[in-house]
Amino acid sequence: MPAIARAEDGDIWDVFARDRELANVDQSGNTASAMSLVDTIEPILSYDTAYNLQLAIQNYEAFVAANGSWELPERDWYGLKLGAKRKAVGALKRRLMINGDMPVQERIDNDFGNDLDAAVRLFQARHGLVINGAVDEATFYAMSVPTDYRLNQLRLNAQRIEQWASALSDRYVVVNIPAATVEAVEASQVVQRHNSVVGKVDRATPILNSKIFQVKFNPYWTVPKSIIEKDMIKYMNEDPEYLTKFNIRIFDGNGTEIPPTAINWQTNEAVKYTFRQDPGGENSMGHCKIDFYNPYAVYMHDTPQKSLFGENARFHSSGCMRCENIEELVAWLLRDNGGGWTPQSVMQAWEAGMRENIQLDVQVPIHTTYITAWANRQGTVSFRDDVYQYDAMGTVNFDT
Structure with missing residues (x-):
């Protein structure tokens, strides 16, 4: 009996020690460390990235030649997170050691502790996923x-970047x-990086090289005919008050405003009219539109739907690009225009209702690209899904 009591006491203290260890895990610090390894100053589109990709290709080729493929996840990996203790944890550790997300260990246990939490977060950061430290659906898929x-992704994207890099300027x-x-790039360094929302698979954002020439403050939004046909008619059939709720007005060919009730929403009659949304908080372009030359009628803009920037897969637009914290990019674009624009002064102008189309004194090149794999000088390799199947x-x- 005394021996049994001592063993039980030891088990209890082991549990207490493990609980203390888990409580001291700095999950936010692990996320910050992961992001520091991914969001470095190298532009995703640069000769530096092209060189780093070649090094990554050599490493992957050597691994494939020696090992074939890494271990793919089993069903019992799904849902693993901090505090888990089972055999699948050890398998997950081995995989992340191979990927370079976790330091190699001689003895691998089955405890999901701080080291594995940090490794999963790095894997998620490298794959552009929501960083939560758990093997959720998106992480399991990746x-x-x-x-x-x-x-194959590394090889394809090395060729793409080599081609695009030749067209780059200083800014x-x-x-x-x-x-x-x-990314906003200057002197071969990223000075700003923003999450974006881009085109759906069936309304793809075009790939192009152009120049930004204008920024519009608090613009009207004229609804493209394609959106009237594919979306607006459907919305009006679902909710006849839709246009009124979102301050969208209808104009005929003479510029005369007509009421929504004048249109037969059971047909495509609506495409004959102009739909224009008033400036304001509900405007689909938010407070700002950034124009660049192109034949596709696409542009970059703000949005009232800020929550979309926190998603894993941000493919929701009809081809245009929404930009998070766009006031920072606007201030950077307008720096040669005088006036000492800052993100704060840009926001103040928007909130005061300023409506102005500002021509850039120095037009800035813009490149919309398709890069699904890249690497930085720290050796961190990032991947994304092949959303458009290129x-x-x-x-x-x-x-382009």
């Missing part, structure tokens, strides 16, 4: 991609569609 597929903006991000088709040259 872990299920085999090694040879990732190696430019890059929209990477698969990552749904925007990797599947082996597309390298987009003829």
Whole structure:
């Protein structure tokens, strides 16, 4: 009996010690560390990235030659998170050691502690996922991609970046569609990085090289005919008050405003009219529109739907690009116009209702690109899903 009592006491203290260890895990610190390894100053579109990709390709080729493929997740990996203690944890650790997300350990236990929490968060950061430290659905899916597929991504994107890098200037903006991000680049360094929302699969954001020439403060939004036909008619049939709720007015060919009740919403009659949304908080472009030359009628803009920037897959638009914290990008674009624009003064102008179309004194190049794999000088390799299937088709040259 005394021996049993001592064993039970030991078990209790082990539990207490483990609870204390888990309580001291700095999850926010692990997230910050992961992001510091991913969001470095190298532009995603640069000769530096092209060089770093070649090093990554060599490493992946060597691994495939020696091992074939890394371990793919089993069903019991799903849902693993801090505090888990079972055999699947050890398998997850081995996989993340192979990926370089976790330091190699001689003895691998089955405890999901701080080291594995940090590793899962780094894996999530590298794949553009919501960072929560748990093997959720999106993380499980990303872990299920085999090694040879990732190696093919690296090779394709190395060729793409080599082609695009030749068109770069000292100062430019890059929209990477698969990552749904925007970078402002100057002197070969990223000075701003923003989450973005880009085109749906069936309304893809076009790939192009252009120049930003104008910023509009508190603009009207004229609804494209494609959106009237595909969306607006459906919304009005679902809710006849939709246009009124969102301050969208209808005008005929003479510029005369007509009421929604004048249109037969059971037909496509609506496409004959102009739909215009008033400036304000509900405007689909938010407080700002950034114009650049292109034949596709696309642009970059603010949005009232800020919550979309926190999603894993930010493919919701009809081809245009929404930009998080766009006031920072606007201040950077307008710096040569005088007036000492700052993000704060830009926001103040919007909130005061300023309506002005400001021409840039110095037009800034913009490149919308399709890069699903890249690497930085720290050796961190990032991947994104092939949302438009250009990797599947082996597309390298987009003829922009």
